[in-house]
Amino acid sequence: xxxxxxxxxxxxxxxxxxxxxxxxxxxxxxxxxxxxxxxxxxxxxxxxxxxxxxxxxxxxxxxxxxxxxxxxxxxxxxxxxxxxxxx
Numbered sequence: 001x002x003x004x005x006x007x008x009x010x011x012x013x014x015x016x017x018x019x020x021x022x023x024x025x026x027x028x029x030x031x032x033x034x035x036x037x038x039x040x041x042x043x044x045x046x047x048x049x050x051x052x053x054x055x056x057x058x059x060x061x062x063x064x065x066x067x068x069x070x071x072x073x074x075x076x077x078x079x080x081x082x083x084x085x086x087x
Contacts, residue, residue, distance in 0.1 A: 002063040004049055013039055019067050026064060026073035 001009075008018050017039060025032040036046070052059055064071045 002059060002066050003052055004059055004063050005066060007045060007049055008039075008041075011039075011041060011045060013041075019069070022060075022064050022067055022069055025060070026069060026071070 005018060008021075013021075021032060021035045021039070024035045041049070061071050
């Protein structure tokens with residue numbers, strides 16, 4: 001199991017909320033922070049998740065695939081972010 005998903009499940013985050021988080025992350029990364037805040041993840045666990053993502057960014061792709069979501073949406077969202085930052 002993907003370590004990010006595993007941590008979220010250990011925190012009793014439902015499968016539905018995990019999917020919602022990754023769907024939001026793939027479509028609009030800026031909105032994902034709001035979803036994370038609503039989950040009420042303790043700071044130390046959130047820090048652990050962020051550390052995992054920073055050291056192994058491929059974990060997001062693995063989690064998205066494990067959840068059966070479309071990873072191409074992540075690539076599209078990244079392009080949108082680059083465009084906004086370059087404007």
